[in-house]
Amino acid sequence: MLKHLVEQMAKALVDNPDKVRVSEIEGEQTSVIELKVAKEDLGKVIGRQGRTARAMRTILSAASTKLNKRAVLEIIE
Secondary structure (H helix, E strand, C coil): CCHHHHHHHHHHHHHHHHHCCCEEEEECEEEEEEEEEEEHHHHHHHHHHHHHHHHHHHHHHHHHHHCEEEEEEEEEE
């Protein structure tokens, strides 16, 4: 569910939604969600001074808390 949430947010932000790739690595207590986008869309996902990325991490944190999990968003270049 968290993977789908990140994918939907990223696809709404970028110019090339077909190049958005999201993978989830589940640990015992923490899930790492890796987001990969096209090189030209990287700035749109990160935002000015990282504001967009910080907002996505905040939303992900709130959603994961509701599921009694912990999730970390990694944006892969």
